[in-house]
Amino acid sequence: MSQSISTKPPSGMRDFLAADVQRRRHVLAIVQRVYESFGFVPLETPTIENLTTLLGKYGPEGDQLLYRLLHRRDKLRRALDEGLQAGALDELGLADEGLRYDLTVPLARVVANYKDLPAFYKRYQIQPVWRADRPAKGRFREFYQCDVDITGSQSMVADAEVAGAIATVLEQLGFADFRILLNHRELLRALVAEAGIEAERESSALIALDKLDKIGVDGVRKELGEKGIAEAAAGALFAGLDAMREPGALERLAAGQGAGANGARELLELLAAAAGSPAGRHLTFDPTLARGLSYYTGPIFEVQVDDLAGSMGGGGRYDGLIGMFQKQPVPAVGFSLGLERVLLVMEQRGMFPDLGIGPQLLLCRMAGVSAADAVGTATALRAAGLRVELFADEAPMKKQLAYANTLGAPFVGILGPQEVEQGVLALKDLRSGEQVAVPVAEVAGRVQGA
RNA sequence: GUGGCUAUAGCUCAGUUGGUUAGAGCACCAGAUUGUGGUUCUGGGGGUCGCGGGUUCAAAUCCCGUUAGCCACCCCA
Numbered sequence: 001m002s003q004s005i006s007t008k009p010p011s012g013m014r015d016f017l018a019a020d021v022q023r024r025r026h027v028l029a030i031v032q033r034v035y036e037s038f039g040f041v042p043l044e045t046p047t048i049e050n051l052t053t054l055l056g057k058y059g060p061e062g063d064q065l066l067y068r069l070l071h072r073r074d075k076l077r078r079a080l081d082e083g084l085q086a087g088a089l090d091e092l093g094l095a096d097e098g099l100r101y102d103l104t105v106p107l108a109r110v111v112a113n114y115k116d117l118p119a120f121y122k123r124y125q126i127q128p129v130w131r132a133d134r135p136a137k138g139r140f141r142e143f144y145q146c147d148v149d150i151t152g153s154q155s156m157v158a159d160a161e162v163a164g165a166i167a168t169v170l171e172q173l174g175f176a177d178f179r180i181l182l183n184h185r186e187l188l189r190a191l192v193a194e195a196g197i198e199a200e201r202e203s204s205a206l207i208a209l210d211k212l213d214k215i216g217v218d219g220v221r222k223e224l225g226e227k228g229i230a231e232a233a234a235g236a237l238f239a240g241l242d243a244m245r246e247p248g249a250l251e252r253l254a255a256g257q258g259a260g261a262n263g264a265r266e267l268l269e270l271l272a273a274a275a276g277s278p279a280g281r282h283l284t285f286d287p288t289l290a291r292g293l294s295y296y297t298g299p300i301f302e303v304q305v306d307d308l309a310g311s312m313g314g315g316g317r318y319d320g321l322i323g324m325f326q327k328q329p330v331p332a333v334g335f336s337l338g339l340e341r342v343l344l345v346m347e348q349r350g351m352f353p354d355l356g357i358g359p360q361l362l363l364c365r366m367a368g369v370s371a372a373d374a375v376g377t378a379t380a381l382r383a384a385g386l387r388v389e390l391f392a393d394e395a396p397m398k399k400q401l402a403y404a405n406t407l408g409a410p411f412v413g414i415l416g417p418q419e420v421e422q423g424v425l426a427l428k429d430l431r432s433g434e435q436v437a438v439p440v441a442e443v444a445g446r447v448q449g450a
Numbered sequence: 451g452u453g454g455c456u457a458u459a460g461c462u463c464a465g466u467u468g469g470u471u472a473g474a475g476c477a478c479c480a481g482a483u484u485g486u487g488g489u490u491c492u493g494g495g496g497g498u499c500g501c502g503g504g505u506u507c508a509a510a511u512c513c514c515g516u517u518a519g520c521c522a523c524c525c526c527a
Contacts, residue, residue: 011518061525102527129527134451137521145527207525292526303527310526338527366485401487416485430487 012133012141022355024144027173027342028126031146034169038161040124040148045106047128051098057105057321059203059294065131067099099130103147104295104318104334111151111332112325120152126339138310138344149334151322156269159299159317162335163270164277166303166313169337171278174351178312180282181302182270183289185316186263191244191287193259195236197229203294205229205237210290212241244287263298270299295321301335308345313337359389360447362409363425364400366416373420377440381413384444388413404430411447 009015016024048069055063071079071094079093100106103125111121126146135141148165150158163180170178188209192202208223215223217238224234243249253264267285274280291300291314298317305312315335323329346352361381365374378390389407391400397414404412414426414435425443428435429450438446 006518008518065526131526133526135519136523139526143527211524309522313527336527341527364486396484397486399487403487405488412487414485418485426485428486433487435486 010141012135012139014140014142018357019355022357023343023347023352024339026352026355027339027346028144028146030172031126031169031337031339032124034172035124035146035148035165038122038148038165038168040122040165043107043110043123043125044127045100045103045110045125047100048097049100049106049109051096053109053325054098054101054105057108057295057324058101059292061292062101062294065133066101067130067132068095069097069099070095100127101131102129102293103127103145103336104149104321107147107149107151107334108318108322108332109325111322111330118152120150120158122148122150124148138308138341140340144339146337146339147334149332151330151332153333154319154331156266156299157273159266159270159333160273160277160279162315162333163274163279163283163301166301166315166335166337167277167279167282170282170303170312170342173342173346175305175345177305178282179284179304180279181286181289181304182267182283182299183286184260184263184267184299185296186298187244187253187260187267187287188290190259190263191237191240194240196233197237201227201229206290207292209237209241209288212288241287250285266298291316298333303337305345307348308341310341311338312341312345358407359387359409361386361388361411361413361443362400362404362407363388363390363413363415364397364404365391365394366397366414367394368417369415369420374415377413377415377425380440381443384441386444386447401430410450413443 014020051066051068054066058065070076076094082093107123107125111117124147126144128142128144130142133139133141146169148162150162167178167180188206189202192205193199195205197205204227205224208220208227211223212220221231221234221238224237225231244253250264250268253260254268255261271280271283271285274283289300289302291302293316295318296316297319300316301314302311303313313336315333317331317333319331320329322332363374363378363381365371374390378388381388389409391403401412410430412428412430414428416426419426419437422437424437424439426435427438427443427446
């Protein structure tokens with residue numbers, strides 16, 4: 001009976017055992033330290049948000065992937081009864097809450113809700129988010145995002161700062177080879193419009209364009225055709241793209257009066273500001289970069305490394321999002337790092353330093369030693385700064401030592417009647433096998449010095 | 451959402467053209483004289499071969515279905 005219950009976590013979600021947790025904490029500690037060094041302050045928001053907060057912010061694809069929470073008890077029964085009578089059940093009748101899909105929309109809600117926040121609110125947020133997606137390598141249904149955002153500023157310095165924070169984190173983690181791809185929503189819009197593509201086909205054209213480096217010109221051409229975009233328009237799109245790739249293209253565009261002039265000027269400002277930060281050497285203008293989330297309005301970013309199919313992070317400017325929660329629009333820009341993507345690449349590349357886990361010393365108790373003496377010795381060793389595990393059961397010495405091996409503890413301290421009497425501990429180095437009697441007060445120094 | 455692959459012990463897998471009580475390594479437990487591990491030796495527990503149906507004298511093995519997982523796309527962090 002009980003055997004038929006699956007003991008695996010739900011699809012796309014994971015348990016983290018000690019070694020996993022240590023690696024995650026190692027990365028998170030660096031992320032947090034760097035974010036705080038940039039002056040960002042922490043924020044945590046609820047796991048659950050109202051569906052009215054979440055819906056309509058991410059585009060149709062995003063709405064699809066939202067986890068919804070079904071009404072409970074009476075509310076559900078009433079909704080079903082009424083729905084069946086009316087002949088239709090609409091979505092908000094069944095659910096009015098959902099799991100957080102990202103950290104940006106909750107931030108926008110918070111900014112609109114607390115009017116006394118600083119004019120330039122720089123917050124960081126490290127929390128899990130949920131997407132009802134099909135899991136794959138590096139893609140989970142529950143995953144952590146590490147966001148930094150600045151609200152209230154239209155300056156490209158803000159954009160450069162969030163990119164700088166991300167670049168600093170990655171460099172401090174040991175990455176040297178990442179690229180921060182950069183583009184601008186207005187440039188994309190101008191590109192598509194000038195190619196003569198209808199406004200309603202804009203997003204599908206951009207999605208096709210985004211795949212250029214993967215499926216090539218012919219592949220994109222084919223996909224554009226399938227989306228109902230005329231061959232002439234596709235040709236014009238590629239021509240515009242080629243022009244954008246030429247050296248000095250951004251400068252020429254910025255100098256002109258065309259549709260993309262403002263976007264080009266902003267990118268140049270951003271690049272100029274970032275020249276003073278670690279982001280400078282990683283930022284790469286990529287006119288094909290599109291990004292799916294619909295709330296972006298200005299510069300957009302994506303972090304790439306060669307050995308990861310997806311991105312390690314992404315972000316951009318979203319000057320319209322907070323205005324969806326209040327009358328007054330507030331400009332904002334942010335960047336998000338995907339913790340598990342970072343971990344995946346670090347694991348593949350063996351980038352983790354030796355992260356000490358578990359006890360440094362296993363205290364073994366022999367027959368004839370009181371529990372109080374054993375606990376007291378462990379307490380003294382801990383007070384001296386050691387990580388100490390006390391073998392709880394009464395067991396033969398060989399069993400206790402074998403257990404120390406499975407723990408990976410470098411030392412055991414053996415406490416027998418003799419040792420108690422003399423106020424010492426038989427300290428054994430498990431790697432060398434050497435064993436010496438050491439006064440309890442000196443054990444910590446010995447172990448830490450080893 | 452599309453395509454492909456896999457499913458046998460806690461883990462990694464073997465199982466020959468269908469043929470008797472389904473195996474190995476690792477892990478776990480117990481012993482090899484009573485304060486001492488890692489190596490070695492011996493023994494032990496643990497599987498209705500993902501689930502359901504079919505073919506057959508006989509199915510882990512062949513067929514169909516189903517579920518789960520993995521990989522590549524799509525999309526994303």
